[in-house]
Amino acid sequence: MWIKDFTSERDNPLKEPPFLEITHLCYSDILPAWEYPWHAHQNEYEVTFVMKGKGRLVVNEEETPVQEGDVYVMPPNTYHKNVAVDSAGMEYLVIRFAANEDNTDLHRYFAELGPAVTRSGSYFEYFTSTCRMLLNLHVSNGGFADEDLQIICLGMIRLVRMLLENKSLTIRTKSDFSMNDMLVYITEHCEEKITLQTLSKKFSISSSHLSRIFTQAFHCSPIDYLINARMARATEYLGRTDKPVAEIAQLVGYDNRFYFTNLFTKRIGCSPTEYRERLASKDLPKNPGEITWHK
Numbered sequence: 001m002w003i004k005d006f007t008s009e010r011d012n013p014l015k016e017p018p019f020l021e022i023t024h025l026c027y028s029d030i031l032p033a034w035e036y037p038w039h040a041h042q043n044e045y046e047v048t049f050v051m052k053g054k055g056r057l058v059v060n061e062e063e064t065p066v067q068e069g070d071v072y073v074m075p076p077n078t079y080h081k082n083v084a085v086d087s088a089g090m091e092y093l094v095i096r097f098a099a100n101e102d103n104t105d106l107h108r109y110f111a112e113l114g115p116a117v118t119r120s121g122s123y124f125e126y127f128t129s130t131c132r133m134l135l136n137l138h139v140s141n142g143g144f145a146d147e148d149l150q151i152i153c154l155g156m157i158r159l160v161r162m163l164l165e166n167k168s169l170t171i172r173t174k175s176d177f178s179m180n181d182m183l184v185y186i187t188e189h190c191e192e193k194i195t196l197q198t199l200s201k202k203f204s205i206s207s208s209h210l211s212r213i214f215t216q217a218f219h220c221s222p223i224d225y226l227i228n229a230r231m232a233r234a235t236e237y238l239g240r241t242d243k244p245v246a247e248i249a250q251l252v253g254y255d256n257r258f259y260f261t262n263l264f265t266k267r268i269g270c271s272p273t274e275y276r277e278r279l280a281s282k283d284l285p286k287n288p289g290e291i292t293w294h295k
Contacts, residue, residue, distance in 0.1 A: 001028045017104040024096035037228035044096045046074040052091035056083045069124045072117040093131040118163045118170040179217045190229040191253045238276045245272045
């Protein structure tokens with residue numbers, strides 16, 4: 001797996017419409033068995049191309065089966081997660097682009113779309129070959145030359161729009177529900193001392209009722225979600241910084257390093273130190289902020 005964020009001016013040299021500002025690429029050849037926790041992206045659209053395998057896209061309270069050849073779109077600030085349905089996992093490529101406020105037809109279309117899944121059909125070979133081209137460009141060149149990234153991704157996103165406009169191929173998923181604010185709060189404050197009691201006070205609801213409706217909506221308890229969010233943040237610290245494990249434990253809300261290590265090992269399958277060693281064995285680039293690998 002690799003992840004690359006595009007943050008500098010030179011990453012997106014083409015500024016005039018209809019070009020998109022590409023902010024992120026991610027390739028995964030196997031969906032983690034522990035499931036990546038609920039997450040959302042501020043001011044970015046996310047487009048996922050399923051290249052191999054099958055799984056489930058979970059958006060708020062609704063699960064949608066996805067498989068090889070499917071393409072799905074997540075608008076900004078929409079909580080979702082991918083779940084593999086078997087040990088074979090799921091291979092996919094993700095493109096994120098900025099939700100710019102320019103008045104172009106393409107941006108207007110995605111702004112009005114909402115979460116949606118469509119099938120690539122006869123365009124599957126085009127999508128997979130283009131995804132492979134992006135992978136090869138990244139791996140062989142360590143980056144993209146001039147406007148290559150924008151041009152390639154623009155063609156893919158335009159085709160996605162065309163597919164989404166075919167109502168017989170497209171599934172719309174739910175996006176508005178009352179639990180969203182709670183997910184946002186836990187995710188953004190996961191390093192703080194959050195308990196059922198503090199959540200109960202924050203949202204003016206009894207702790208038992210809060211736990212019941214949260215579990216109904218997301219199939220895990222609020223505290224379970226909090227732990228997953230903390231572990232996900234810890235993996236980022238381990239992959240992108242040289243901070244010691246004890247400091248990372250505090251940064252994600254745990255004063256006791258040993259308690260944090262036990263939780264991390266139980267959730268991720270190895271200790272924080274082992275996780276960092278596995279990352280190092282992948283011969284990562286010297287700039288840890290550029291690419292993060294996951295076992």
